[in-house]
Amino acid sequence: MLPFLLFILVFLILPSTNLFIGAFQDQQGHFTLANVGVFLNDYVLKSYLISLEVSLITSVLGGVMGFFIAYAITLGKAPAWMRNIILSFSGLAANFGGVPLAFAFIATLGHTGFLTAIFKGICFTTAAGTQACPFDIYQAGFNLYSVAGLTLTYLYFQFPLMILTITPALEGLKKEWLEASENLGGKSAHYWWHIALPILWPSILGSSILLFASAFGAYATAEALTGGSIYLVTILIGQQIRGDVLNNPNEGYALALGMVVIMAVCIVGYTLLQRQTSRWLRS
Amino acid sequence: MKTKKANLWALFWAILALLYFFVPLYGTLDFSLRMQRGKLSLMAYKLVLSDPQFLASFRYSATMGLITIIVSVLIFLPTIYWMYLKVPQARPVVEIITILPFIIPVIVFTFGLIRTFSGPPFQLTVTPFRTDILITIGYVIISMPYMYRAIDVGMRSIDVRGLTEAAQSLGSNWLQILFRVIFPNLRFAILSGALICFATVIGELILGDFLVRPALGPYMVQVGRDSAYQPAAMAMLSWGLTWICLGIIQLFGRGNISRQITGR
Amino acid sequence: MAYLDLIDINKSFSETPVVHDFNLNARQGEFISFLGPSGCGKTTTLRMIAGFELPTSGKINLDNKDLTYTPPNKRNVGMVFQSYALFPNMSVADNIGYGMMVSGKSKAEIKQRVSEMLSLIHMEEFGKRYPSRLSGGQQQRVALARALAIRPHVLLLDEPLSALDAKIRVELRQEIRRIQQQLGITTIYVTHDQEEALSISDRIVVMNEGKIEQIGTSTEIYNFPQTEFVAKFVGQINLLPVVVVNPTEGVVKIGQQVIKAGQFGHLNGNPIRLAVRPEELNHGFIEGANNLYGKVDGISYLGSIVRIRLDIEGHPVSMDVFNERKLAIPSVGDQYQITFPMDACWLI
Numbered sequence: 001m002l003p004f005l006l007f008i009l010v011f012l013i014l015p016s017t018n019l020f021i022g023a024f025q026d027q028q029g030h031f032t033l034a035n036v037g038v039f040l041n042d043y044v045l046k047s048y049l050i051s052l053e054v055s056l057i058t059s060v061l062g063g064v065m066g067f068f069i070a071y072a073i074t075l076g077k078a079p080a081w082m083r084n085i086i087l088s089f090s091g092l093a094a095n096f097g098g099v100p101l102a103f104a105f106i107a108t109l110g111h112t113g114f115l116t117a118i119f120k121g122i123c124f125t126t127a128a129g130t131q132a133c134p135f136d137i138y139q140a141g142f143n144l145y146s147v148a149g150l151t152l153t154y155l156y157f158q159f160p161l162m163i164l165t166i167t168p169a170l171e172g173l174k175k176e177w178l179e180a181s182e183n184l185g186g187k188s189a190h191y192w193w194h195i196a197l198p199i200l201w202p203s204i205l206g207s208s209i210l211l212f213a214s215a216f217g218a219y220a221t222a223e224a225l226t227g228g229s230i231y232l233v234t235i236l237i238g239q240q241i242r243g244d245v246l247n248n249p250n251e252g253y254a255l256a257l258g259m260v261v262i263m264a265v266c267i268v269g270y271t272l273l274q275r276q277t278s279r280w281l282r283s
Numbered sequence: 284m285k286t287k288k289a290n291l292w293a294l295f296w297a298i299l300a301l302l303y304f305f306v307p308l309y310g311t312l313d314f315s316l317r318m319q320r321g322k323l324s325l326m327a328y329k330l331v332l333s334d335p336q337f338l339a340s341f342r343y344s345a346t347m348g349l350i351t352i353i354v355s356v357l358i359f360l361p362t363i364y365w366m367y368l369k370v371p372q373a374r375p376v377v378e379i380i381t382i383l384p385f386i387i388p389v390i391v392f393t394f395g396l397i398r399t400f401s402g403p404p405f406q407l408t409v410t411p412f413r414t415d416i417l418i419t420i421g422y423v424i425i426s427m428p429y430m431y432r433a434i435d436v437g438m439r440s441i442d443v444r445g446l447t448e449a450a451q452s453l454g455s456n457w458l459q460i461l462f463r464v465i466f467p468n469l470r471f472a473i474l475s476g477a478l479i480c481f482a483t484v485i486g487e488l489i490l491g492d493f494l495v496r497p498a499l500g501p502y503m504v505q506v507g508r509d510s511a512y513q514p515a516a517m518a519m520l521s522w523g524l525t526w527i528c529l530g531i532i533q534l535f536g537r538g539n540i541s542r543q544i545t546g547r
Numbered sequence: 548m549a550y551l552d553l554i555d556i557n558k559s560f561s562e563t564p565v566v567h568d569f570n571l572n573a574r575q576g577e578f579i580s581f582l583g584p585s586g587c588g589k590t591t592t593l594r595m596i597a598g599f600e601l602p603t604s605g606k607i608n609l610d611n612k613d614l615t616y617t618p619p620n621k622r623n624v625g626m627v628f629q630s631y632a633l634f635p636n637m638s639v640a641d642n643i644g645y646g647m648m649v650s651g652k653s654k655a656e657i658k659q660r661v662s663e664m665l666s667l668i669h670m671e672e673f674g675k676r677y678p679s680r681l682s683g684g685q686q687q688r689v690a691l692a693r694a695l696a697i698r699p700h701v702l703l704l705d706e707p708l709s710a711l712d713a714k715i716r717v718e719l720r721q722e723i724r725r726i727q728q729q730l731g732i733t734t735i736y737v738t739h740d741q742e743e744a745l746s747i748s749d750r751i752v753v754m755n756e757g758k759i760e761q762i763g764t765s766t767e768i769y770n771f772p773q774t775e776f777v778a779k780f781v782g783q784i785n786l787l788p789v790v791v792v793n794p795t796e797g798v799v800k801i802g803q804q805v806i807k808a809g810q811f812g813h814l815n816g817n818p819i820r821l822a823v824r825p826e827e828l829n830h831g832f833i834e835g836a837n838n839l840y841g842k843v844d845g846i847s848y849l850g851s852i853v854r855i856r857l858d859i860e861g862h863p864v865s866m867d868v869f870n871e872r873k874l875a876i877p878s879v880g881d882q883y884q885i886t887f888p889m890d891a892c893w894l895i
Contacts, residue, residue: 004362008380011420015395016387022398065303068296076293086297089304092529095479098486099503100521104307106507107314107515114310156307159300176632179599182620184646184697194645198636217388220488224504234390241394241493253398256391263386279679280635 020260022253037251044255047231051216054147054232058154059211065155066162066211067204073163074170087167090160097157102224105153109137109144145226153221158211165210169203172281199280206273213266217259233259308522315515327516336502344491344499347415348484351422352477355430358423360473363434364465367443381431384424389489396421397493414494421490426483430476437472441465471535478528485524550575550733551596551701556605558591565591566757569605576731578724580744583754584780589737592754593703596735597626609700625694626703629710631686633678639689640665640674646697664692667726684715691723695730702727702734708743716740720747741781745769753777771810775895778822785828785864786895787821797894802860806837809890823892825854825867830875833886839864843881857883 024031039045073083108114119135143149173196181191219234228235233255239245240252318326331337366373384392400417401408407417446468450460466473491498507514556569566588573579581589594600596607598619607614614622625646633642641648643664644657652660665671668688678686687707694702704723708716724747727734738744744751745765753760753768753776760780761773772778779786789799789806797808799821806821832838841859853876857864866885868874877883 004358007358011396012380012383012387012392012424015392015399016383018399019391019395065296065299068292069300072293072296072300076290076296078293078297082297082301086300086304088533092526093304095482095529096522096525099488099500099507100486100518103503103507103514103518104311104522107518108307108310112511114313115306156303159303163300174630174632176628176630177634179597179619180626180628180632180634180693181645181649182599182618183597183624183626184649184693185620185623186645186649187620190649194648195634195636213385217390219388219390220500223488224507227508234388237390237394238489238493241390241397252394256394259391260387263388267382267386 016260019253020257022250023257024254025250039254039258041251043231044236044251047233047236048258050147050231051233054150054154055212055215057151058158058215059208061151062155062158062211063162063204063208066159066207067166069159070163070167070170074167075173086163090163093160094157094164097218098220099224101153101156102221105144105149105156105225109142109149109152111138111144113144145229147230150222150225150230153225154215154218158215161211161214162207165207166200166203169200169277169281172278173199174281200277202273203277206270206277209266209270209273213263213270216266217263311515311518311522315512315519318512327512328520331506331513331516331520337506340497340499340502341485343497344485344487345481347419347422347498348481350419351426351484352480354419355423355426355480356434356473356477359427359430359434360466360469361461363431363438364443364461367438368447377431381428384428389425392424393421393489393493408494411496414496418490418494418496418498421494422480422484422487425487425490426480429479429483433472433476433479434469437469440472441468474535475532478532482525482528486521550577550610551735552606552608553592553596554606554608556592556595556602556607558588558595558600559603564757566595566602568758570759571752571762573733573735575733578727578734578736578747578749580736580738580748580751581754582738582741582744582751582781583760584739586756587754588757589752589754590705593626593705593735593737596701597624597703598622623697623699624701624703625697625699627687627690627694627705627707629706631678631690631707633686633689633693635678637677638674639670639676639678639681642678642689643693643696645693650697660696664696667695667729668692668722683711684719687711687719688722691726695726695732700733702732704734704736706737706739709738709740716743723747745781753780755780778895783825783865783867785821785823785825787823787859787862787864789819789821789894791819799894801839801862804839804860806839806892807889808892808894809888810893820895821892822895823887825865827887827891828864828866828885829887830866830868830884831886832884836886836888837892838884838886840882840884843877843879843883845879846876855883857885 024033039048069086072078073086078086106113109116116137119137120133122135123133144152177195178191181195186194217234219232219238222228222230222232222235223238228239236245237252237255237259240249240255315327316323316325318324318330362377366377387395396417397408399405407413443465446464447460450464455463485499487498488500488504490496492501492504503514503517506517551571551573553569553571556566557564558566569588569592571579581592583589591600595602596614598614598617602615605615609622609624634645637645640661644661647657647660661674662671665674668691670685670688670692673681673685673689678689681689690707691704707723708719711719720743723736736744736748745768748765750762750764751768752762755776761768761777763771768777768781772781778784787801789801792798792800792805797811799806799808799819801821808821839859841857841864843855844858844863845856847854847856848870851870852867853870853874855866855868855877857866864885
């Protein structure tokens with residue numbers, strides 16, 4: 001036990017607290033709250049907004065997608081082979097992030113990507129007798145190396161994560177509750193509105209929060225995809241480590257602390273919400 | 284009246300899932316085979332696998348992966364064992380500790396590591412060897428949640444107290460108990476933790492990049508900037524590796540279960 | 548046509564027959580138990596009445612209307628599940644009012660009915676509680692109230708008391724019977740506990756391996772079992788292999804001892820056994836009744852009953868007597884004389 005605690009203390013707690021203390025110091029090492037002002041910095045504010053935007057969109061979209069897919073393979077009674085593949089792949093995809101994921105999407109939806117080429121190649125002759133190939137997505141404004149592209153890429157590990165976390169909850173819904181509802185005259189909609197969704201919503205919300213945290217803390221995928229041109233908070237911190245773009249290292253620490261606070265709130269929220277749903281499912 | 288047929292809504296979503304999983308995969312595969320104009324070839328793969336830098340960084344990351352696994356097991360296994368045996372009340376604290384790497388994003392953690400250990404008195408970034416020590420520590424902490432989970436699940440399924448007391452009554456000391464009794468019984472749990480650990484280290488970017496070590500992650504990013512087809516090939520190779528790792532876990536997991544049933 | 552009819556019901560799960568040739572005519576207001584060992588098909592039959600399973604063949608009529616293919620949420624039969632299945636996210640009052648809520652009744656009506664139901668189950672103060680805060684017995688009563696709130700035509704109960712302690716079981720089954728009689732509602736009650744079935748039912752359907760062994764009142768089932776299964780399953784029974792002496796008079800013998808049976812069917816030379824319940828046996832010798840003697844093998848104290856195990860001509864016989872203070876308990880190895888009336892035994 002002791003070596004473990006020592007190890008954690010020195011290599012996890014120490015660097016972290018060092019960082020957080022630094023957030024409250026000035027260049028000379030004196031205590032100050034001035035670094036909190038970094039959040040009012042235009043640059044920094046924008047990065048937080050972008051990070052929040054991406055995280056929110058992917059957690060909502062990923063949450064909704066994941067929920068319906070999980071529903072499809074549990075209560076929706078999709079064929080067993082589909083269910084098995086989807087579950088195994090969810091395990092795979094939820095772990096497949098970072099650089100390879102970015103490369104995969106570049107290969108698929110980049111300027112010369114697989115899908116891009118297919119869409120471009122859909123041609124037909126118009127009434128005027130000319131060839132028209134109207135599905136060039138880049139001409140239409142799509143760009144993989146943008147927030148939209150990043151969202152699509154993130155979704156690849158977001159919705160499987162949702163599937164994995166919400167499937168146990170869906171399977172925990174007792175068959176007898178549905179039967180009791182039917183027996184008392186309720187239709188499917190009644191069951192979902194009055195019983196299933198109320199029981200499930202803490203779990204759904206909790207999982208979405210987990211998805212949010214997962215996207216918020218991601219670095220490698222964005223870096224590999226856009227080379228750092230999209231200013232997420234993580235990318236910004238990375239630049240700060242490399243070269244003090246904020247001109248004040250302590251502000252960098254405040255930035256980092258801000259991230260950790262957000263993540264901590266998310267994880268606590270997730271834990272509490274999961275507990276509520278498990279309590280109901282156990283009864 | 285229960286119908287056993289899937290409704291259309293469910294089928295739609297299931298098909299959507301399958302599409303989203305497979306289209307990028309297939310697209311990447313296709314793209315990776317088109318390095319030579321006009322035909323399908325494995326040229327991109329050949330280039331990747333014959334690049335000495337690739338081999339060097341793969342070797343580096345694989346080695347670091349193995350070292351990380353060993354260090355992790357050496358630190359966590361005895362700790363969890365002790366917790367199960369003597370201090371079960373420490374569990375909530377330990378669980379919170381193992382969740383910390385989720386709360387502290389890797390980039391922030393790296394920031395802290397560098398700030399704390401690069402200057403005096405540690406000066407762990409001065410030489411490559413010392414930086415390797417630092418990076419290993421980083422890897423161990425990043426994979427802590429997964430390794431802990433794997434070992435914990437394994438411990439739960441064996442009678443820790445019973446085995447220990449039996450061994451003690453036969454005259455073993457702690458070291459012997461750990462290595463001859465506990466460890467062999469947790470083979471599968473440790474294997475699954477090790478595989479996830481390995482996959483994590485191989486695919487890791489941040490620590491490798493910022494601590495300037497020749498890991499596979501930074502190498503891949505560099506290749507990504509310089510060429511078009513090799514990244515796709517690397518993505519497929521990466522995919523294959525992850526699939527193998529998780530596949531082995533599944534395989535052994537099933538084997539473990541049947542072993543528990545037949546008792547042999 | 549009675550109120551609830553099950554006609555030639557058969558049910559198979561992928562080639563395996565689970566229920567066959569099930570016929571029942573239940574009168575309105577009757578309390579009928581399905582009694583049998585696990586796997587005998589009683590729950591499956593109940594679920595067919597509720598609509599959760601479809602019969603492979605046969606019909607179900609309720610009040611002369613064909614119910615066989617009606618969806619479960621349109622049948623208006625109330626079901627109490629073995630696991631209660633109370634909705635954990637709703638209070639007791641909301642659970643009870645659920646059926647009325649989904650059929651669009653007004654808030655006032657719902658409130659009225661809910662408080663009626665709460666009085667019926669003597670839980671007036673519990674409206675705002677949540678199921679996780681209730682004991683097993685309380686949850687069961689709420690489940691009952693919830694099923695009754697929709698004023699169902701038939702009430703179905705699937706082993707509702709099996710998860711409860713023995714004492715509570717006895718109290719609650721009386722409660723259920725009382726409420727049933729008060730409301731006059733036709734009720735089907737599934738159980739494997741024969742004491743339960745015998746004590747509260749108007750009629751009992753004894754089932755085994757998917758088919759009906761016997762339908763009758765408690766007295767009929769206990770005192771006049773028509774098949775060997777029913778005789779063995781319900782209550783304790785002694786079965787002695789005997790040799791026929793006089794087929795028309797029902798005279799048989801075991802060893803050298805002669806017995807006259809009160810009931811017997813066609814004695815055609817197949818192996819015959821004499822059946823007599825342990826509580827019918829008494830110590831002593833009565834002229835004109837059946838008398839047997841044997842050796843005492845063992846004595847068990849079962850609380851209010853003392854069970855004396857005898858060896859008669861090499862076969863085990865159990866005798867039950869009340870554990871009264873004045874009772875003279877024999878010792879193991881004693882020679883013992885027992886007597887029983889002629890119509891207390893029969894031949895199977």
